[in-house]
Amino acid sequence: MSFRSLAEILNKCKKEDKPFWRVVLEDDMEERLVTEETEEESFEKMKQLYMAMKGADIAYEEGLSSTSGLVGGDGARMGRALSEGKTLAGPFMGEVMSKALKMGESNACMKKIVAAPTGGACGVIPAVLLTYEEQFGAFLQQMIEAMYVAAGIGQVIAVRAFISGAAGGCQAEIGSASAMAAGALAYLNGGDGECITHAAAMSLKNLMGLACDTVAGLVEIPCVKRNVGGAVVAISSADMAVAGIRSQIPPDEVIDAMREVGESLPRTLRETGEGGLAATPRGIEIKNKLMS
């Protein structure tokens, strides 16, 4: 993609009077010099990813646990609490939380998922998009457009900052996924380009500095539960944006700040399993047990 900033995307939207998702789609086709692949084919490819997310959600198995035994069953627990009216979160957020847990668990259990942008953060975008489709009756076309919105945001973050925990901490994985999901939700809820980019910015702001401190180096603790955080922050950010709330710091500057913070994070907090939760007494105990 040739865009190096969210501002550039918005400028193109204004100049060509096109929605955010279409500008992302058209630029991508131009960038890849996709002459043989038509727009329909690109759209179809994105649709396959969305359907794979749906398939992964349906394929969740409650009784499964990861090879380490550390993860499994929480998605179902959350779903049950929701249906029994025990949660404070409403039906939308409660279901999003349940789906985020389920996808994170499926990932840890070596099931098929869609990296978005990574395996560790694979629960965030499907949680919000699938729940939105289920509960608000959106057309599939709109959902795929939302995927392009998310992808456009993700690409700018990838180019301007990073999308891997090893490079920039969890703020770069869950944070990025949350920003992508926030933009997508803002779009689905009627937001324009500015609304979309501010939703993304507010997600990143709320997750700024989040460390990557995976216990025993696995994509399990705290990754699975962080997918919930990412998804819920996305909902809040999208809602704030749709309410007309704007980030005082321009979105591209927020991305740059995320990069700067990521670069400042010590190595121990960048997917080395040496700091934070990974270095707690229990974290070390778990690591030693698994290594033996």
Place this chain on the structure above:
Amino acid sequence: MNVFDVMGPIMVGPSSSHTAGAVKIGYTARKLMREEIKEAKIYLHGSFLLTGKGHGTDKALIAGLLGMMPDDERIPNSFSYAKESGLEYEFEGIELRDAHPNSVMLKLVGIQGNKMEIIASSIGGSSIVINQIDGVEADITAAYPTLIIRNIDQPGHVSMVTSLLSKYGINIATMKIQRNKRGGNAVMIIECDQEVPSELLVLLSNAEGVKKVTYVNAVEA
């Protein structure tokens, strides 16, 4: 970076680098061998060694060697499939100098007796690099159809290879030429825009001064 680098790939979890990337390494190694694999000695390095078990890196590598792709749901059971198809394997740890933290050395024997030693790394997302083939620096991503031609370092061989490729309408995307010493052993690593047909591979193998031709078709993400 395009939309499908950030959205996707569809993969068996948990880690795009430690699982999906590992499958791709196994898959690419099998493609380089050009035959089914009978024996595999697998040496894990760095993070692959330390967290490999929890990430299913071992299962992923075997799955790739068996020809599975990163989204194949049989990956978690690859050890049973290996037993079924007669693939014998062994895992050990190794310390590779200057290697990426997610690296592996594979010593492979094919069913027709061919042998190959590969060092490869999983560098993030599900991108991989084949660093070395039989001790020779390669740095192949297998994003393109790739030729590795081992030859004697003498005038004429490079132009002979490139004119043969051009005769078959194959465009060269990138080309690296290395040698261990003047007049010694040289290697050409050629990334092509088109697939190389088998008859051209035979012609290249039989050409003067050529010692060995290795080829791998593009491996999709």
